[in-house]
Amino acid sequence: xxxxxxxxxxxxxxxxxxxxxxxxxxxxxxxxxxxxxxxxxxxxxxxxxxxxxxxxxxxxxxxxxxxxxxxxxxxxxxxxxxxxxxxxxxxxxxxxxxxxxxxxxxxxxxxxxxxxxxxxxxxxxxxxxxxxxxxxxxxxxxxxxxxxxxxxxxxxxxxxxxxxxxxxxxxxxxxxxxxxxxxxxxxxxxxxxxxxxxxxxxxxxxxxxxxxxxxxxxxxxxxxxxxxxxxxxxxxxxxxxxxxxxxxxxxxxxxxxxxxxxxxxxxxxxxxxxxxxxxxxxxxxxxxxxxxxxxxxxxxxxxxxxxxxxxxxxxxxxxxxxxxxxxxxxxxxxxxxxxxxxxxxxxxxxxxxxxxxxxxxxxxxxxxxxxxxxxxxxxxxxxxxx
Amino acid sequence: xxxxxxxxxxxxxxxxxxxxxxxxxxxxxxxxxxxxxxxxxxxxxxxxxxxxxxxxxxxxxxxxxxxxxxxxxxxxxxxxxxxxxxxxxxxxxxxxxxxxxxxxxxxxxxxxxxxxxxxxxxxxxxxxxxxxxxxxxxxxxxxxxxxxxxxxxxxxxxxxxxxxxxxxxxxxxxxxxxxxxxxxxxxxxxxxxxxxxxxxxxxxxxxxxxxxxxxxxxxxxxxxxxxxxxxxxxxxxxxxxxxxxxxxxxxxxxxxxxxxxxxxxxxxxxxxxxxxxxxxxxxxxxxxxxxxxxxxxxxxxxxxxxxxxxxxxxxxxxxxxxxxxxxxxxxxxxxxxxxxxxxxxxxxxxxxxxxxxxxxxxxxxxxxxxxxxxxxxxxxxxxxxxx
Numbered sequence: 119x120x121x122x123x124x125x126x127x128x129x130x131x132x133x134x135x136x137x138x139x140x141x142x143x144x145x146x147x148x149x150x151x152x153x154x155x156x157x158x159x160x161x162x163x164x165x166x167x168x169x170x171x172x173x174x175x176x177x178x179x180x181x182x183x184x185x186x187x188x189x190x191x192x193x194x195x196x197x198x199x200x201x202x203x204x205x206x207x208x209x210x211x212x213x214x215x216x217x218x219x220x221x222x223x224x225x226x227x228x229x230x231x232x233x234x235x236x237x238x239x240x241x242x243x244x245x246x247x248x249x250x251x252x253x254x255x256x257x258x259x260x261x262x263x264x265x266x267x268x269x270x271x272x273x274x275x276x277x278x279x280x281x282x283x284x285x286x287x288x289x290x291x292x293x294x295x296x297x298x299x300x301x302x303x304x305x306x307x308x309x310x311x312x313x314x315x316x317x318x319x320x321x322x323x324x325x326x327x328x329x330x331x332x333x334x335x336x337x338x339x340x341x342x343x344x345x346x347x348x349x350x351x352x353x354x355x356x357x358x359x360x361x362x363x364x365x366x367x368x369x370x371x372x373x374x375x376x377x378x379x380x381x382x383x384x385x386x387x388x389x390x391x392x393x394x395x396x397x398x399x400x401x402x403x404x405x406x407x408x409x410x411x412x413x414x415x416x417x418x419x420x421x422x423x424x425x426x427x428x429x430x431x432x433x434x435x436x437x438x439x440x441x442x443x444x445x446x447x448x449x450x451x452x453x454x455x456x457x458x459x460x461x462x463x464x465x466x467x468x469x470x471x472x473x474x475x476x477x478x479x480x481x482x483x484x485x486x487x488x489x490x491x492x493x494x495x496x497x498x499x500x501x502x503x504x
Numbered sequence: 505x506x507x508x509x510x511x512x513x514x515x516x517x518x519x520x521x522x523x524x525x526x527x528x529x530x531x532x533x534x535x536x537x538x539x540x541x542x543x544x545x546x547x548x549x550x551x552x553x554x555x556x557x558x559x560x561x562x563x564x565x566x567x568x569x570x571x572x573x574x575x576x577x578x579x580x581x582x583x584x585x586x587x588x589x590x591x592x593x594x595x596x597x598x599x600x601x602x603x604x605x606x607x608x609x610x611x612x613x614x615x616x617x618x619x620x621x622x623x624x625x626x627x628x629x630x631x632x633x634x635x636x637x638x639x640x641x642x643x644x645x646x647x648x649x650x651x652x653x654x655x656x657x658x659x660x661x662x663x664x665x666x667x668x669x670x671x672x673x674x675x676x677x678x679x680x681x682x683x684x685x686x687x688x689x690x691x692x693x694x695x696x697x698x699x700x701x702x703x704x705x706x707x708x709x710x711x712x713x714x715x716x717x718x719x720x721x722x723x724x725x726x727x728x729x730x731x732x733x734x735x736x737x738x739x740x741x742x743x744x745x746x747x748x749x750x751x752x753x754x755x756x757x758x759x760x761x762x763x764x765x766x767x768x769x770x771x772x773x774x775x776x777x778x779x780x781x782x783x784x785x786x787x788x789x790x791x792x793x794x795x796x797x798x799x800x801x802x803x804x805x806x807x808x809x810x811x812x813x814x815x816x817x818x819x820x821x822x823x824x825x826x827x828x829x830x831x832x833x834x835x836x837x838x839x840x841x842x843x844x845x846x847x848x849x850x851x852x853x854x855x856x857x858x859x860x861x862x863x864x865x866x867x868x869x870x871x872x873x874x875x876x877x878x879x880x881x882x883x884x885x886x887x888x889x890x891x
């Protein structure tokens with residue numbers, strides 16, 4: 119059985135929602151327009167319960183099956199937030215908001231889960247309850263953790279959780295999954311550098327914060343190349359660097375560097391922040407400046423439950439096909455939900471698009487029917503109609 | 505000969521002009537009120553010709569001596585513009601305009617040259633012609649160049665030009681000067697590095713622009729340490745560094761760095777520009793990215809002419825007893841353009857123990873007025889002595 123016919127019929131409508139969301143990206147917890155749109159659609163589908171404000175701007179809806187003899191509830195989750203970057207796709211539905219863009223396909227995830235909710239609310243061909251979960255702040259805001267902390271799992275009696283992430287480079291509409299760790303832990307940090315500012319023509323009277331910062335950026339590259347066991351996997355990336363001076367002739371007294379740490383083990387996750395602090399402080403001391411390291415503990419390693427992975431794979435094979443994926447260095451806020459309940463995240467091929475977080479990335483609307491069908495299959499297979 | 509008695513008499517009046525200008529600072533070419541005030545005063549003094557609108561808002565006044573057998577014409581120049589700095593002096597005549605301040609003493613320079621114009625119009629005790637030049641936009645606008653481009657030197661047949669700057673840290677009324685290269689050439693660069701942006705967890709699919717740019721900033725340090733002749737001077741400062749990504753998980757596509765180059769010779773200036781372009785292109789190529797370097801040449805090296813410098817120093821020594829040799833200054837000065845057109849000299853006059861120029865607590869020292877005015881008058885009366 120390929121994609122569900124009803125899902126194929128929806129495609130144009132769901133693609134319309136997707137492009138509307140794409141045009142109006144919202145960052146972190148500020149998904150006010152998107153959350154309102156989601157809640158409104160869910161009500162129009164006739165969901166039995168629509169609750170907003172879970173995890174600040176998260177939305178949860180309940181769809182009851184035709185029967186409920188076993189008292190089971192399956193959670194299906196999508197993310198709604200966009201990224202703080204300038205879109206460069208030149209598409210007719212490109213972002214209308216400067217420095218905000220759906221560059222990770224959350225517009226597509228949200229639209230597909232809305233499509234699945236519409237289908238499930240129409241058909242109700244299952245024995246139990248489907249809980250659709252729309253979370254804010256997946257991109258570095260721990261929105262999933264916020265929803266869990268608001269007692270979502272207990273309140274809606276959720277037994278298992280499932281989610282989709284689109285994957286550029288995998289054939290459009292094909293699925294991929296692996297059991298166990300699939301995505302990395304993600305921690306973030308900010309280095310606050312302080313030198314001594316002054317006139318651009320009098321370097322000898324300053325402690326040049328720019329030069330100190332650049333030495334730090336270069337020295338920090340040795341954590342992965344020199345400090346880490348080569349068998350381990352980790353990445354430390356400095357993504358943002360900014361001096362306090364924007365002038366041509368003023369040497370800045372401060373600079374700020376931001377970055378991220380990705381690991382697949384707790385040992386490496388502990389080693390890297392320690393080395394960042396040692397290297398940053400050492401370089402600062404070398405140049406007579408100072409640095410303050412601010413660590414922000416983020417998401418843990420994302421671990422797919424073994425049995426749930428098999429259910430997810432079977433559902434995917436029923437729709438199109440499912441291959442194995444290697445472990446990836448991206449992080450996923452869904453890990454907080456997977457720590458609370460067994461479940462799995464599956465990858466859905468986005469075809470030959472630009473990579474995630476690239477300014478030319480766009481979600482592939484052709485994969486919508488496959489995504490909707492998978493969500494529906496998971497519900498109908500895990501809670502077959504009595 | 506110490507300061508002229510007449511300037512001691514005029515000091516209070518000149519101080520009032522100076523404080524009025526200080527209270528009403530104007531930036532770059534927007535010196536409309538100041539230019540109007542200058543033109544009005546010059547008329548009141550009885551200057552023979554007053555022309556506004558030279559170099560947009562510049563003002564030129566002509567004062568003919570008692571005789572003109574020499575046919576000589578000397579230009580005396582002051583600057584009128586203020587800086588985009590918020591004043592923090594707490595003075596009763598502090599700037600009335602937010603984020604505009606006479607923090608470089610151009611209010612004093614203008615007032616002193618007005619005082620000299622008043623005296624010279626009264627006495628006319630010289631054989632030739634004086635052209636007083638009031639320029640806008642000295643602070644980064646190239647106002648002096650615009651006045652030259654408007655044909656000022658030819659129009660008034662100016663043969664020599666002189667300029668003056670107050671100097672914090674030097675005793676009030678004392679002078680300092682140096683022959684040859686004096687103030688630095690001040691250039692700016694604006695470089696955009698481009699790599700390939702992407703997800704922070706997939707560094708291998710990107711060209712990390714942050715790492716590439718950091719290496720380039722480090723490599724640029726070698727211009728001063730390795731490329732420059734150790735007896736020559738160069739400053740290359742990267743002052744601003746900004747990634748296009750502000751996120752924690754996005755590797756930026758672009759990084760923009762900005763900075764300044766200060767040099768004391770045309771050769772060093774050419775070398776610095778060449779090496780910045782080579783180093784950035786080389787480092788970018790190393791990492792598989794690109795570097796787009798915009799090098800903007802600002803003020804050239806300001807070079808004092810030897811004969812005029814010796815003469816200016818002698819006039820200064822007559823007033824204050826001696827004239828020290830000034831150090832090289834790594835700051836830039838728009839007067840460099842006028843000195844490229846005509847021989848002349850630029851002198852420093854002590855501002856006493858004040859805050860440094862461009863500091864929000866700086867103030868011009870009114871006690872320097874008699875010495876400054878006397879130097880202007882001395883330049884005219886000794887270079888073109890009455891027949």
